[in-house]
Amino acid sequence: MSLPAAFHDIAKRVNNWGRWGEDDEIGTLNLITGEVVRSAAATVRSGRRVPLALPLRQDGVQTGVIPGRVNPLHTMVQINQELFGPGTVATSDDTVTMGLQAATHWDALPHASHSGRIYNGRPAHTITPHDRARLSGIDKVPPVVSRGVLLDVARAKGLDRLAADHAVTPEDLEEAAEYGRVTVRAGDIVLVRTGQMRLCLEGDRHGYAFPSPGLSVRTPEWFHARDVAAVANDTLTFEIFPPEIENLWLAVHALDLVEMGMLQGQNWNLEELSTACAQERQYAFLLSAMAEPFVGGTGTPVAPVAVL
Amino acid sequence: MSLPAAFHDIAKRVNNWGRWGEDDEIGTLNLITGEVVRSAAATVRSGRRVPLALPLRQDGVQTGVIPGRVNPLHTMVQINQELFGPGTVATSDDTVTMGLQAATHWDALPHASHSGRIYNGRPAHTITPHDRARLSGIDKVPPVVSRGVLLDVARAKGLDRLAADHAVTPEDLEEAAEYGRVTVRAGDIVLVRTGQMRLCLEGDRHGYAFPSPGLSVRTPEWFHARDVAAVANDTLTFEIFPPEIENLWLAVHALDLVEMGMLQGQNWNLEELSTACAQERQYAFLLSAMAEPFVGGTGTPVAPVAVL
Amino acid sequence: MSLPAAFHDIAKRVNNWGRWGEDDEIGTLNLITGEVVRSAAATVRSGRRVPLALPLRQDGVQTGVIPGRVNPLHTMVQINQELFGPGTVATSDDTVTMGLQAATHWDALPHASHSGRIYNGRPAHTITPHDRARLSGIDKVPPVVSRGVLLDVARAKGLDRLAADHAVTPEDLEEAAEYGRVTVRAGDIVLVRTGQMRLCLEGDRHGYAFPSPGLSVRTPEWFHARDVAAVANDTLTFEIFPPEIENLWLAVHALDLVEMGMLQGQNWNLEELSTACAQERQYAFLLSAMAEPFVGGTGTPVAPVAVL
């Protein structure tokens, strides 16, 4: 079994291998220039700050279906410990064990591979338990601060959330951009809202996980045409799940991460942002979504913030 | 044994308990208003982005002296795993175990307690293994985006790094502010550079840890007078270590976190920022330093970014 | 709310506080003498060895209901790593994160407390995040090797497994002892089989967990009268769950661990042993069930073995 021709056709059109040099490890993040950042800062009007991360706790979004992707196990190792003797100032310390892709996260480029390759045509076997992802690992990612754009697909359609079998198409993205009176530009980080997160927030983790609306295999070309720097959404799987094309699993991952070299974000909570953007009538903002620099990481928890 | 009168005198002067209501859990972060954020965005000139986090890896800054504060143990749980069958798109996943205060981090307010109290006079015993810090935990922290100001104490003195027994005083802070031609204002996040991080970057983790220059017990009043929102520096212990006053361990922690309710950051890498600020002749910038929202956490790894 | 008189009546009758001195930390394990061990070794006839531990894996018995009691997360940190250069001998290493009570385990005596006390009347507050259980922790447990006796309650009744609401009574234990033609003696480790483990082995983890047959609140007196050293069974909760007496949760834990100071084992797989004992017509054997010596641990995974 191998990937179908339909996949390879799109792959050819969105491929960025070599575009920023043979040694490039950051892909479309190259598109975030100083000018982009300046214009991002210029979008700030009210100074309203909207956080986009889910709380980190053991009762998180993971249901156990994905092996090893564990919710945070957060334990105290010291509580009010008077390390320097009785009556001295006391401290409390804690520790965590968690999957880097378990909560609100960025996928690093080497999170996906196909046909033995990761981004920029590097061999997938360069990922090892000892070195982890030594090429394009999450520690290589430069500061992720840029102009953010919310494409509120659900709200543009007058829905609380998209149907579970709705693949978000380029036409949906256009419609949402028009709804928000915003134009997607080079270097932008695009946040696509499906409303699926509502299920998670209401406590239905299984309903949230599967089946799920998500990005269509047709969207990578749309992002590629606009030189988008990164894309995140409010679902567990990012792309529609199960996929539009039978047995073509994770095609969007392969196109975005491997072919384009574009960061993907998942499990972003866009509910408060949806309200804020509607209230402020502002769909472009300053977005900071810094990766924790795990050396060789194929992902990272992230605590993004939109500043309107 | 109890804390000396000298401590309690300062404590009285900087105490913010009740200032933002009896139920307040965020302390001086209340001082970051929309206006402060707008003015922060207005500082952006070149769009240059400087990351301030150390790489996260097992060979991190912890030497084992602080029990339970473990460097990141980062392991792969999947490598190029074709979850949907041979020839399909493959994914790689990883997991981490680490102390929340092990690397570049924020201390949450309840990280320190004294005399049985945490910030806002709440009982320290509210921290339990089951609930962790249910009051003022790191998950309660609003988005930490504000104007950042670098007080480059070492550079202002013409030094690579301060001597190991140098307590950074209010006079040092004034000198560095003057050097940078910057005025610290309400809602600012102040970054204090000692240069001590150089030892760490050169591989001398033990020299980095102890003895260490750091903030004097006299600085909380200076920050309090200016209504600073948060302070971070480039040392393991934040305050001078061993302390200026014999046996008065962690006094600055107690004053900042417990009395003022002011976030403290440690192990921030300010070396590149020092160069950037000098080059750009700009010591105020937009700072984003988002806490990962660990529910009940007494700290969090953070990947801060300064945007100049 | 406090524990009812019915509980305190039994507690008085089975209490062993002070029996082995005020400083004793091991309770009924004092009853395993050299003579007991010699007689245990003398039970060995065929040399058949039956392991009693469940496999340790992420898909283990925990369903997430008990906070923090996580199934093993087992990851590779090295795979065929040629640490000394290409072509040299390679090694593979792994790491685990798990709850000490998550799988086949012993509860240490301080795993339970009531009315502020642990075994031997020591204050429960001696358990802290820093020291963990510094009194009667699992590291204090001497080698757990003794005569084991299987009381196969299910088989004695001609059942595959007991009904979910079956509280195993002293009469049931007598019946099973008679069925196995075995007399429980001082220093014995008694294994009580309900057959509930079958649900777990068939993949029904939720059915296994709750509701569950288990030991009646009347059994501690029976064990006490016979000076049993330790008891283990093949359920998640050890005692019948929900309890026989409304709202009297974990009474057997309190009686066994706190009052008697008797180790309890849970999630022991007694299915193969049930077959072996029936085949060999031998219900007493040498049992080794060594605790892993976690300093201050309130439990330990255990890999017990019965030698017939």
Next chain:
Amino acid sequence: MSLPAAFHDIAKRVNNWGRWGEDDEIGTLNLITGEVVRSAAATVRSGRRVPLALPLRQDGVQTGVIPGRVNPLHTMVQINQELFGPGTVATSDDTVTMGLQAATHWDALPHASHSGRIYNGRPAHTITPHDRARLSGIDKVPPVVSRGVLLDVARAKGLDRLAADHAVTPEDLEEAAEYGRVTVRAGDIVLVRTGQMRLCLEGDRHGYAFPSPGLSVRTPEWFHARDVAAVANDTLTFEIFPPEIENLWLAVHALDLVEMGMLQGQNWNLEELSTACAQERQYAFLLSAMAEPFVGGTGTPVAPVAVL
């Protein structure tokens, strides 16, 4: 670079591939028969039980030199938690993160590989992050209960511990067997004492680790000739370290684990056993050293016990 002829010569002589069938996953543990176990039980005289595991704690034997092999991080997740309401019976739970080879442990056969092969000629690439060691993993190991024999090399030579550059030879083993008046037989588990553990117990972890006496590359043949089932000793590296033959690192691992398929134990504390055997004038005993059945594990912590 590849392994020298000297290695391959020995390898040929000790190789057990195919000896117990092409599908065998347990190697020399096949040699522990019912008869061996019966004779092991018959060695019990006093019933004295000697534990052989080091305490499990963060301040354990690992110094950080071996990447990812972390000492136990043991934290409390519940302390005296009244899960069923105020005044009810309370419980305490804990969790651990640790390297499976970090403390007193068994190496599983696939812990070592060379020339792309693990035990029984299987491909080393069958070890993956997803499946871990699916062949010959520690979960495949049958109950490790057999006759144990202490070869107290240090005591036989009248030494507290061997010199750091002492490679334990077949002649040393003979001498120790003669000293103990014991004959090594098929199915025995041999414990070789160097006394190096004393350094560790005195707090000198670095001295304990390196340089270290240990088994000579000539010993596998001696064990092979006697059909020994498993071997453990009281050092970090098992074999002399650095090795006797320059650049021939981990040759004993390769011979024992890969070629012979013989379990190896490291960091066993044989000090109390040394005293006990001398006092009882008994160097053969019942040994139980059960592996924790981590599915796919390449090692396991073990809490062995010798019963004299």
